[in-house]
Amino acid sequence: MPPDWDLLISGDVLAPTLFELAMDRQCPARRFAQHCMYIYAADGVRQNASGQRKRRLKKFVERAEEVGDEPMSIWAHNCRVLMSRPEIFDYSDWIEGGLVRHQRRLGLFNRR
Template identity: 65%
Template sequence: MSVQQSGFQGFANPVDPSPAELRAWAYEPDSVPLQSMPQDWDLLVAGDRLVPTLFELAMDRSCPARRFALHCLYIYAADGIRTNFRAHPRRRLRKLVEQAEQAGDELMTTWAHNARMLLARPDLFNYHDWCEGGLVRQGKRLG
């Protein structure tokens, strides 16, 4: 009888995961289902410390948790823009948007387009779309 060892053993602190823990979980998301995470976990991880990891995961077409990472990027963009960049640095968001435009696939270029649209027209913010995954599920490109 053999016991198969999982590459991801869980979070030391799910409220504040490390980039390495988040990356490991993203490639084995069934090891700790989203439903078992703390409430609003997406809002907790969508911050400056983890956004480079989330961006990397969202750019990886083979990442099983790619859509979750993309969802967190929508939260990050909306949070930065809606707080007039008090929550997150404008420069960081701009760099992510430019990277997505240059090297991203359709999902990522749509995110970049939508972030630019929200920057130009903050009235396009809708909590359901930006913070509850509506834009990710719909794949909608704002006009």
Template identity: 65%
Template sequence: MGVEQSGFAGFANPVDPSPTELRAWAYQPDSVPLQSMPQDWDLLVAGDRLVGSLFELAMDRNCPARRFALHCLYIYAADGIRTNFRAHPKRRLRKLVEQAERAGDEPMVNWAHNCRMLLAKPHLFVYHDWCEGGLVRSGRRLA
């Protein structure tokens, strides 16, 4: 019935997946292993076109690719903040942060907190933490 139950046949264009393809893959991530994706696939999908889907996946505690989606949200936020919102709209990030604070669990609330900290203190940006999954793996809140 839902995306979760249907089979995933793969991406028509893995460099530019559709939101539907991304969601289908996220519930069956072993169908196309991350190692087989194009280099820096996380950076490719962490853009405005897919951020809504990534946010939904990161909010879903039952999504098998949740950590990947959260990792992409960290990339998205850092890219927006570090470019003074030339890369992504500030309003969109602010709405996602507020929604995560209202309805998210600990990993999502931590993401929202860390986004607010980076906004206030851009010197807290460390590439490993924001773009290579360090904050996702550690669950750390920036101070």
């Protein structure tokens, strides 16, 4: 597996599948799927992200808020915070898996 496998698959094509796996409490690869969804979200809030990506991310966030368990509720919350304050983006949290390894809700006033 290439070292950046997570980055390679975290795009629009596999996002619906990754989201479903991240939502599935029984999925043995759930944490990896959640990690990929953090990458997808970080890419989706960039200024030059496509409108389609932004709309799809918003739908994933809404669904996670409605029917997700605690890890996905935290993911949705963190996505909302990043959408409202993109400057708090932290590479190690969003791309390297920090928010999956150490689940926490980001605050609106966090520096990172």
